[in-house]
Amino acid sequence: MQTQDQGGEEEPGDGPVSGIRLLDSRPAAAEILGGTLAYWRADPYERLAMANFRVLVSDPISDKGVEALAAAPGIEVDVHTGLPPEEFLKIIGDYDALVVRSQTKVTAEVLAAATKLKAVGRAGVGVDNIDRQAATDHGVIVMNTPTGNTISTAEHAFTLMLSCARNIGPAHAGVLAGDFKAARKAFQGIELNGKRLAVIGMGRIGSEFAKRAQAFNMEVVAYDPFLTESRARELKVTLAESPDAALNGADVVTLHVPLTESTQHLLNEQRLALMNPGAIVVNCARGGLIDEAALKAAIDSGHIAGCALDVFEVEPPPADHPLFSLGKHVTFTPHLGASTNEAQENVGIEVAIQIRDFLATGEIRNAINMPSLDATALRELGPYLDLAAALGALLAKLGPDNADSLRVSYHGDLAGKDTGLVSRTALYRLLEQSRQDGQVNLVNAPAVAKAMGLDLVESTINAQTEFNDLLVVELRKGDQKFRIAGTIIGRSPRIVEIDRLFVDVPITGHLLIVRNDDRPGIVGAVGTLLGQHGQNIANLSLGRDKSGGNALSVIELDAPADGDLMSAIRAIPGVTLATGVSL
Numbered sequence: 001m002q003t004q005d006q007g008g009e010e011e012p013g014d015g016p017v018s019g020i021r022l023l024d025s026r027p028a029a030a031e032i033l034g035g036t037l038a039y040w041r042a043d044p045y046e047r048l049a050m051a052n053f054r055v056l057v058s059d060p061i062s063d064k065g066v067e068a069l070a071a072a073p074g075i076e077v078d079v080h081t082g083l084p085p086e087e088f089l090k091i092i093g094d095y096d097a098l099v100v101r102s103q104t105k106v107t108a109e110v111l112a113a114a115t116k117l118k119a120v121g122r123a124g125v126g127v128d129n130i131d132r133q134a135a136t137d138h139g140v141i142v143m144n145t146p147t148g149n150t151i152s153t154a155e156h157a158f159t160l161m162l163s164c165a166r167n168i169g170p171a172h173a174g175v176l177a178g179d180f181k182a183a184r185k186a187f188q189g190i191e192l193n194g195k196r197l198a199v200i201g202m203g204r205i206g207s208e209f210a211k212r213a214q215a216f217n218m219e220v221v222a223y224d225p226f227l228t229e230s231r232a233r234e235l236k237v238t239l240a241e242s243p244d245a246a247l248n249g250a251d252v253v254t255l256h257v258p259l260t261e262s263t264q265h266l267l268n269e270q271r272l273a274l275m276n277p278g279a280i281v282v283n284c285a286r287g288g289l290i291d292e293a294a295l296k297a298a299i300d301s302g303h304i305a306g307c308a309l310d311v312f313e314v315e316p317p318p319a320d321h322p323l324f325s326l327g328k329h330v331t332f333t334p335h336l337g338a339s340t341n342e343a344q345e346n347v348g349i350e351v352a353i354q355i356r357d358f359l360a361t362g363e364i365r366n367a368i369n370m371p372s373l374d375a376t377a378l379r380e381l382g383p384y385l386d387l388a389a390a391l392g393a394l395l396a397k398l399g400p401d402n403a404d405s406l407r408v409s410y411h412g413d414l415a416g417k418d419t420g421l422v423s424r425t426a427l428y429r430l431l432e433q434s435r436q437d438g439q440v441n442l443v444n445a446p447a448v449a450k451a452m453g454l455d456l457v458e459s460t461i462n463a464q465t466e467f468n469d470l471l472v473v474e475l476r477k478g479d480q481k482f483r484i485a486g487t488i489i490g491r492s493p494r495i496v497e498i499d500r501l502f503v504d505v506p507i508t509g510h511l512l513i514v515r516n517d518d519r520p521g522i523v524g525a526v527g528t529l530l531g532q533h534g535q536n537i538a539n540l541s542l543g544r545d546k547s548g549g550n551a552l553s554v555i556e557l558d559a560p561a562d563g564d565l566m567s568a569i570r571a572i573p574g575v576t577l578a579t580g581v582s583l
């Protein structure tokens with residue numbers, strides 16, 4: 001569970017800060033790819049050139065999209081469309097990224113077989129062909145291209161409505177069949193002028209549809225749980241408080257919502273009955289939104305005049321689909337909403353660039369299972385992501401085992417920033433320390449934590465600290481608490497507090513952390529042992545609560561301390577904890 005609270009009982013950190021060292025920042029999202037520091041410090045194109053990423057395009061996308069991917073150094077693109085599922089399963093394990101439209105089904109089975117996969121890019125909007133939960137559990141980012149096909153789909157849905165109202169499809173077929181006179185007699189239409197239109201889902205496509213309907217002098221009523229009164233006024237539509245209220249007395253309904261568990265069969269028998277006699281139904285979103293059997297029954301009864309569908313519950317629909325036998329006010333197209341030159345070029349290029357940039361820089365755009373992070377935010381937050389990664393790793397070593405919550409709090413300037421990914425980074429590095437390589441990453445960390453019963457609690461604290469901003473991570477197990485804090489000096493992340501003892505430590509290198517009773521001779525004894533084991537001290541920071549109380553040394557070594565050395569340090573009288581961590 002991830003929760004937000006405002007304020008909290010944490011006190012700001014305190015303590016000396018010196019020895020500023022400028023470090024490059026490394027995009028934390030890059031961790032997903034398991035890159036080395038040198039790799040991620042390289043220029044994006046240099047980085048791609050060093051890599052060898054394989055991208056599979058498994059549904060047809062525009063040539064320009066494929067070219068944009070193939071032109072990036074270090075990316076090899078294979079286009080294999082229309083593969084039978086068993087063939088697809090055999091090869092998916094070789095790829096780092098996958099680009100799909102709606103035909104490829106990215107199931108839990110596919111994701112389990114896709115052991116190298118880091119991202120799935122959807123050239124389009126709907127992601128119902130991708131098992132989002134399984135992708136998240138496997139640590140795979142799912143991105144879509146939400147805007148590139150909006151206009152084409154709205155135009156198509158509008159065309160469907162006109163075509164259905166005026167019987168264009170059946171009339172056209174009649175003319176071609178030589179039945180000109182019979183068709184002329186049979187196909188009397190319905191005028192749209194002044195009719196009441198219910199738009200279910202006033203997102204991008206629904207809003208564009210509504211604008212076009214207003215030009216046809218239709219009265220537009222919209223239902224969308226996320227539509228505000230002010231936006232409804234701006235769009236000049238009446239806001240309905242429920243789908244039923246929107247449908248009550250409607251002459252036309254058009255659906256523009258995603259297919260989810262809660263929208264399945266959104267248009268059912270009861271709701272169809274609320275519409276005016278002679279109404280028509282338009283669906284250019286997803287087939288599963290309509291109970292097709294109920295629709296057929298409503299048309300057969302004469303209550304609904306007809307329907308215009310681009311999408312079906314099962315695609316492709318069977319040739320003997322019950323709705324195909326209707327004679328009037330019907331128009332069917334084979335999921336063509338986004339099939340225009342313009343839309344396909346837009347989404348093909350957008351998805352290619354999103355995947356390329358993600359592989360090159362860790363930049364995340366239009367992800368549906370992760371906070372997005374564009375290049376500017378990535379630059380700004382980079383040092384905090386590094387800091388959070390270090391604090392999370394350190395907390396795993398020093399904090400209580402089997403903790404029940406990780407609290408991440410933001411003080412000062414940082415409190416005003418979009419820090420979702422910073423918290424997630426701390427969580428990921430905390431969990432990573434106790435798991436095999438690759439089992440947990442930025443995408444699946446919240447799901448892994450939830451499964452373990454570890455809550456992630458984020459808070460912003462308004463209290464002033466002596467730092468411009470302070471990031472505090474704390475592990476709690478019942479009443480037991482252990483916290484570590486850090487800040488950024490210049491662009492250099494520093495650890496400034498460990499369990500309320502003030503230190504000043506950079507976040508890289510091999511750290512030896514020693515906690516002891518504050519009495520003379522202990523630091524000297526540790527130093528002597530380090531010398532005897534050939535260990536050079538690169539940096540040393542000492543902190544204590546009071547003279548004769550608890551003391552803490554954080555010693556940066558040139559190499560990790562081995563087991564013998566650690567045992568010897570732990571055996572020094574007065575040492576209460578000694579642990580090593582490589583950041």
Ligand SMILES: NC(=O)C1=CN([C@@H]2O[C@H](COP(=O)(O)OP(=O)(O)OC[C@H]3O[C@@H](n4cnc5c(N)ncnc54)[C@H](O)[C@@H]3O)[C@@H](O)[C@H]2O)C=CC1
Pocket residue numbers: 124125126127146149150153200201202203204205206223224225226227256257258259262263284285286310311335336337338339
């Ligand atoms: N036929 C085709 O080729 C295409 C179909 N689509 C479908 O159209 C859908 C809509 O696309 P966009 O407008 O771009 O998405 P969008 O995300 O901009 O809009 C969806 C809207 O539905 C609303 N919504 C969610 N649950 C709802 C509910 N239970 N009742 C009413 N409203 C609800 C959301 O608040 C949102 O405003 C996509 O999910 C996709 O399935 C999209 C493009 C092409």
Ligand SMILES: O=C(O)CCC(=O)C(=O)O
Pocket residue numbers: 101102123124125126127149335337338339
């Ligand atoms: O043509 C396609 O890829 C389908 C488009 C679509 O349904 C979507 O973007 O949701």
